[in-house]
Amino acid sequence: xxxxxxxxxxxxxxxxxxxxxxxxxxxxxxxxxxxxxxxxxxxxxxxxxxxxxxxxxxxxxxxxxxxxxxxxxxxxxxxxxxxxxxxxxxxxxxxxxxxxxxxxxxxxxxxxxxxxxxxxxxxxxxxxxxxxxxxxxxxxxxxxxxxxxxxxxxxxxxxxxxxxxxxxxxxxx
Numbered sequence: 186x187x188x189x190x191x192x193x194x195x196x197x198x199x200x201x202x203x204x205x206x207x208x209x210x211x212x213x214x215x216x217x218x219x220x221x222x223x224x225x226x227x228x229x230x231x232x233x234x235x236x237x238x239x240x241x242x243x244x245x246x247x248x249x250x251x252x253x254x255x256x257x258x259x260x261x262x263x264x265x266x267x268x269x270x271x272x273x274x275x276x277x278x279x280x281x282x283x284x285x286x287x288x289x290x291x292x293x294x295x296x297x298x299x300x301x302x303x304x305x306x307x308x309x310x311x312x313x314x315x316x317x318x319x320x321x322x323x324x325x326x327x328x329x330x331x332x333x334x335x336x337x338x339x340x341x342x343x344x345x346x347x348x349x350x351x352x353x354x355x356x357x358x
Contacts, residue, residue, distance in 0.1 A: 187282040188275050190214045191256070195264050209267035211256040211274075218253035220282045222290030227281050232294040241294075249274070298355050303327050306344040306351075307337060314338045327352070 191211040198204050218238040225233050230240035239252035247270075250257040256274050261267045281288070303324040310320065315337050317323040326332040327348075334340060334348035 186279050187220055188213060188215050188217055188278045191271065191275065193267065193271060195261075195267055198259075205262075206260045207263065207267065208257065208259045209261055209264075209271060211258075211271045213254050213256065216253050217251075217278055217282075220278055220285065221251065221253070222292050223281045223285045223288045224251060224278060225294075226288050226291035228277075229295050230291075233292055235292065251278075296355065298328050298352060300324050300328050302351065303348065306340070306348045308339045308341070308344075310339055312339050330355075 191213045193209055193211045195207050195209050197207055221238050221240050222233070224230070225240045228240075228242055228244075231243050232241040234240070237252060239250055242249045242251070247258055247260045249259075251274065256271060258267065258270050258274075261270065300321075304320060307320045307324060311318070315323050315332070317326065317332075323332060323337060327334075333352060334345045337345070340348065
């Protein structure tokens with residue numbers, strides 16, 4: 186076990202004090218820097234930083250930063266949810282640490298598809314048939330993994346195949 190516990194602080198965003206959601210910052214009892222590249226390999230972090238060591242994840246509509254000595258989570262309903270989320274991360278950190286011998290560490294963030302590569306394949310008619318106001322908005326949703334080639338009814342068969350092949354090279358959570 187690499188992480189035995191933490192202390193937490195709950196608050197509301199200073200930029201939006203009337204926000205219904207809260208954030209949580211958990212200060213870790215131990216330095217978990219050594220597990221971060223393994224955690225990144227397992228959970229496919231969006232960004233990986235070496236100095237200071239931290240990984241940023243986007244999971245379930247939240248941004249989560251896991252650093253050597255803290256975990257920060259936004260968009261939580263309340264303190265009870267913060268407790269569940271931070272406990273999950275504590276358990277996951279310890280689980281990954283125990284399995285590190287069979288894992289290949291990853292020091293890179295997730296590679297995303299490029300917006301312009303996607304947009305080039307779209308019809309650029311802004312027809313709204315996909316449910317988005319413009320092809321640019323649709324392309325941004327594809328970048329985030331929320332839509333795929335099959336969601337554009339106006340896409341030619343050739344470009345649908347090209348876009349599907351292009352997107353197959355990326356991992357989406």
